[in-house]
Each structure stands twice: as C-alpha cells, then as structure tokens.
Amino acid sequence: MIPDITLPSGVWNNVYAASGISAGTPILIQSKGGSMVFLWEGPASPASSAWDGVTFCNEPWVADQVGVSGCWIKSNATVIINVQAFTL
Numbered sequence: 077m078i079p080d081i082t083l084p085s086g087v088w089n090n091v092y093a094a095s096g097i098s099a100g101t102p103i104l105i106q107s108k109g110g111s112m113v114f115l116w117e118g119p120a121s122p123a124s125s126a127w128d129g130v131t132f133c134n135e136p137w138v139a140d141q142v143g144v145s146g147c148w149i150k151s152n153a154t155v156i157i158n159v160q161a162f163t164l
Contacts, residue, residue, distance in 0.1 A: 078159055080108060085154050088121035091139070091147040095159040099145045104162040105137045111153040119145045138162055 078096070083089040092099040107113045115130045116122050117139055127150070130137070139147045149157065 080156050080158050082154060082156050083149060083151070085151055087124065088116065088126075088148040088150045090121070091149055091157075091159055097159065097161055099147075102162040103139050103147065104160045105139060105147075105149070106158045107151075108156040108158060109153070111151045111155050113155055113157070114150045115139065116148040116150075117144045117146065118148070121146070121148045 081094050083094065091097075091103065091105060092101075095103070097103055105115070114127055115137060149155070
C-alpha cells in the first residue's frame with residue numbers, strides 16, 4: 077500500500093510522479109481533507125492559473141483512462157491524498 081501523499085496548494089501536482097505509480101496505470105485517488113480538489117488527466121498540466129478539470133472532495137475518484145501519461149491535482153489548500161493502482 078502506498079502511504080498518503082501531501083501536496084502543496086495552488087499548483088498542479090503530477091499524481092503519478094508523487095505516488096511512484098507508472099504513468100498510464102489506472103489509479104484510485106481519494107482526498108483525505110475537506111478542500112475541493114481539481115483533477116486533470118493529460119500529458120501536461122494545465123496553465124498554472126487554470127482551475128479546470130473534474131472537481132471532487134472526499135469521494136474516491138478513479139482515473140481509468142489506460143495509457144494517459146499524466147494525472148494532475150490542484151487544490152486551494154494543502155491536501156492529503158491516497159493513491160492506489162486500480163485494476164479495471
């Protein structure tokens with residue numbers, strides 16, 4: 077099991093790089109705090125000023141597009157997430 081990951085606020089964070097899971101692997105992501113979290117799936121992060129993407133809070137989210145080379149998270153507060161490889 078991968079330990080929880082603390083991500084800084086206000087910047088797009090590469091979930092694959094932070095977790096050590098190989099890019100393109102389907103993953104299950106859960107925010108462990110009450111802050112809104114924005115998720116973006118793509119090879120590169122959106123512009124630093126962007127707040128686009130899927131919004132979720134405490135509910136688990138599955139990034140399941142096999143072969144996607146990037147999964148990015150941004151929050152308006154420091155956020156703790158749990159990330160696990162997910163089998164479809």
